[in-house]
Amino acid sequence: MSMHGNEAEQALTEQVVARFANTSDARLRTLMQSLVRHLHAFVSEVELTEAEWFAAIRFLTETGQMCDGVVRQEFILLSDTLGVSMLVDAINHRYATGATDTTVFGPFYIEGMPERVYGENMAFTPGVPAIVHGRVLTTEGAPVANALLDVWQTAENGMYSGQDTEQPHGNLRGRYRTDAEGRYAIRTIVPVCYPIPTDGPVGRMLEATGRHPWRPAHLHFMITAPGHSTLVTHLFNRHDPYLDSDAVFGVKPSLQVDYCERAAGDANAQQFGFEGGFREACYDFVLERA
Structure with missing residues (x-):
């Protein structure tokens, strides 16, 4: 039968x-x-x-x-826009440890970018000058010396170097190390909000479903240190209009920073080589022990 x-x-x-x-x-x-x-x-x-x-x-x-x-990883982009990347992130970080919150890795990371010294400028294209600095700490509050911060962001045109062949090699990318007191400093430009690539199938999916492709402005970090778990996270511009509708669902309240206006005579201006006004953002990262 x-x-x-x-x-x-x-x-x-x-x-x-x-x-x-x-x-x-x-x-x-x-x-x-x-x-x-x-x-x-x-x-x-x-x-x-x-x-x-x-x-x-x-x-x-x-x-x-x-x-x-x-540079282009459309499957990560698909995972991001379906919320799968952030669901995997949530499942793998269910329990509060006191460490900095994680978020999506994103599809535009490039290995082997230049090592840069404390406060070195990684911006070779125009933008609003900025310094991002703070410390890397353990969950007990002790400084983490020689931690490696792998950093990347878009230029003002909303594209990453590598993705945009017009940008110089290593533009807005770099690897910075903390000093003996766990301090880091990154000279850059203020990040801008940008649309994820829409020239592929993921873009067609967003258009067909009435979704926008915009990500709020952010700076990417992958932070590693011996004896500690790798931290993959962002710092978001606090007042960005897309914080509540990030196309890849990656925003967390604890990862938002202010880029405060500073004048040419500010104490940091001479130390970091600013000739005019600039913006300053401060953030301390906390690493979980492995």
Whole structure:
């Protein structure tokens, strides 16, 4: 006697799940079997048409084709805009430790950017001059010496170096180390809000669903130090208009800073080489012990 409708669909799902039963890696077995169940449940719930299934295949194919292996990572962008990146972040940082909040890594990180000295300017394109400084500390409040802060941000045109071939190599990117007292200082320009790339499948998805592509202004950090967990986070401009509607859901209240106006005669002007007015932002990062 043949099965019909839902009964046949459920039998197919269980048959596929069973094919993974002999997976020797227990975690991989859990991931694959759960993926099949949830994916099949989605297809059944929305009663996916063949045309929609093919459109999804084409969408994923084009997403992969947009990735260049260096700067553009469309799959991270897709994960970000669907809130998956921040959900993974939340799951992996469920318990308060006293460390600085994490947020999304983003798709535009480049390894091996120049090492820069305390207070060195990493901005080779115009913008509002700024100094971002503070300390890196343990959860007990002790300074973390020689911590490495890998930093990156967009230029005023809303694009990152590497993404924008007109920008000099290493523009608005750099690796800074803390001194013996855990202090760091980064001379840069005030970050600006910008749209994520919309020239690929993720951009078409946002347009089709009536969503805007804008991210609030921010400075990226990846901070590492021996004996401590790696911290991936942002510092957001506190008064940015897109804080409440970030296209990738990455904003957390604890990661917002003010870029305060400072005059040419300010105490920091001479130390960091500012000839006119500039902005100053201060923030202390706290690392969790590994």
